[in-house]
Amino acid sequence: MTEFFGKRWHDMGGDPAGTINPDEHDFALWEKRVDALMVLTSAAGLMTTDSLRRVLEDMGPDAYETMTYYERWIASIAQNMVEAGAVTTEELGAKMAEVRARGVTYGAAS
Amino acid sequence: MPHDHHDHSHEGLSPSGHPYRADNDTDLSYWQVMEIALRELLIKKGHLTAAQIHAQINAMDSRSPANGARVVARAWVDPEFKAALLDNAGEASRAMGFDIGPMHLIALENTDKVHNVVVCTLCSCYPRNLLGLPPDWYKSRAYRSRTVIEPRKVLSEFGLIIPEQMQVRVHDSTADMRYIVVPAQPEDSFGLSEGELAAWVTRDSMIGVSLPLAPQ
Numbered sequence: 001m002t003e004f005f006g007k008r009w010h011d012m013g014g015d016p017a018g019t020i021n022p023d024e025h026d027f028a029l030w031e032k033r034v035d036a037l038m039v040l041t042s043a044a045g046l047m048t049t050d051s052l053r054r055v056l057e058d059m060g061p062d063a064y065e066t067m068t069y070y071e072r073w074i075a076s077i078a079q080n081m082v083e084a085g086a087v088t089t090e091e092l093g094a095k096m097a098e099v100r101a102r103g104v105t106y107g108a109a110s
Numbered sequence: 111m112p113h114d115h116h117d118h119s120h121e122g123l124s125p126s127g128h129p130y131r132a133d134n135d136t137d138l139s140y141w142q143v144m145e146i147a148l149r150e151l152l153i154k155k156g157h158l159t160a161a162q163i164h165a166q167i168n169a170m171d172s173r174s175p176a177n178g179a180r181v182v183a184r185a186w187v188d189p190e191f192k193a194a195l196l197d198n199a200g201e202a203s204r205a206m207g208f209d210i211g212p213m214h215l216i217a218l219e220n221t222d223k224v225h226n227v228v229v230c231t232l233c234s235c236y237p238r239n240l241l242g243l244p245p246d247w248y249k250s251r252a253y254r255s256r257t258v259i260e261p262r263k264v265l266s267e268f269g270l271i272i273p274e275q276m277q278v279r280v281h282d283s284t285a286d287m288r289y290i291v292v293p294a295q296p297e298d299s300f301g302l303s304e305g306e307l308a309a310w311v312t313r314d315s316m317i318g319v320s321l322p323l324a325p326q
Contacts, residue, residue, distance in 0.1 A: 013231030013282065017255035020267050024245045029167075030142050033149060035243065036166035040158050049285040053233055069234070069249055071141040078148050087151045095147035100138070109138050110146045 009061040030106055031070040037077050047080040055079045170243065175313035177208055178240040178290055182316065183307035185217075186295045192219075199290060203240060210239050214287045220294045220318075224277045227265065227318030228289040229257040235283035237290045241313055248317065258282060268319040291318040298324060 027035075041047050055076035056063075063072055081087045102109040152158045181203055185192035195202040199217035200210045215237060218226035230236065231254050236244035247253050257264045261278045265271070272278055281289045293315040299307055299322070314320040 010232060012251060012255045013229075013258040015251075015255040017252040020247050020250060020252045020256075020264065022247055022268075024247070027243060030145050032167045032170065033163060034145050035170060036163045037145070037149060037152070037158075039166055039170075040162055041152070044157055046157065053285065056233070064251070067141070069246075071139075074141050074145045074148065078144055081148060081152065086155065086157050087148065091151055092144070092147055095151050096143050099143050099146045099150075104138055106138050106142050106146075109143065 008057060009064070010057045027070075030110070034070040034074045034077065038073060041077065041081065041086070046084045046086050047077065051080050051083075052076050170238075173239060173242045175241045175311075175316065176308070177242075178237065178313070178316045179308040179311035180304075181206060181208070181217075181240065181290075182292050182311045183304045185292050186299075186307055187304045192292070195292065208240060213285070215240075216281075216287065216289050217292050218279070218281060218289055218318075219292045222276070222294065224279055225265075225272050225318065226279045226281060226289075226291045227257065227261055228281050228283060228291060229254060230283040231255070231258055232282075232284070235285055235288055237288040237316075240290055241316060245313075265319060268314065270320050291316050293318075293322050296322050296324075 038047075038052060042049065042052075052073070053076075056072055059067075059072060059075070063075075067075070078087075078092060082089055082092070099109050149158075149163065153160055153163075181195065184206065185195050191202065194205075195217045196219055199215040200213075202217075203210050203215060218228070220226055228236075230248070234244050234249040236248060238244065253264065258280050261280050262272055265278070283289055293311065295307070296310065299310050302310075309325040310322040312320060312323055315322045
């Protein structure tokens, strides 16, 4: 997106769009945990709703189409935790490698 | 809590009528790995505790549209409460024992002249403390984009036709300001008790995409 129409991509009110898909899903445990991390790190003063959204909005429209809602949230929360100094990228990378080595399913790794 | 806009078979669906999302037995995704790693690091470094996370998930699981339905039912039977709710929805809901959090909550009254509907064009802001987490379609591009320019057409896709002589008001939420619709009480429900009435108040009627329904 190089053109600028006077608003950013996430400000989508009024844009043309297709029909509404009424399908819903029950939230998985990992999604609930992401939601809980947002609420609790905010309550701990490590991030805010605005800082969550700032990172989400900076991801751009492609992320909105290719990642699920809580995938975008965990990416934003992780970025915020690094910025707040709560974790470092090195720590996160090492821990992710450790988690991945535990197994191939969410249940096995968590 | 019935959903009023889709009429699908409940075979193979969860008790709330939705497909189960694969959880513990699917291949681990990159983002799930990040969630596990970040959570464990935050606990290890003393920023959070496992008990806090568990308690927060329990608290969120306990929030459902039944909370909002109790508020609406109270407003239907108690004119003083209704006035207080329309004056300051946060305070009135707190007085009923609901934790509303720090955001401003505004109650919008549907009448025979005005129909209100709520959207968040920027993201997914929603009165989650009274209704639980927002449904997928509320967070979708289609709902966010179109509700503010063609609300009647959007509502018709939910099966709700608003007569031409009625005004439709669209309310765009922000992170700090959330809305809940107080639907008009159906005539068929006049005379029922507050507890009975709460069963008529669906989630979608409090977002404004449908009307209250007689419990099935």
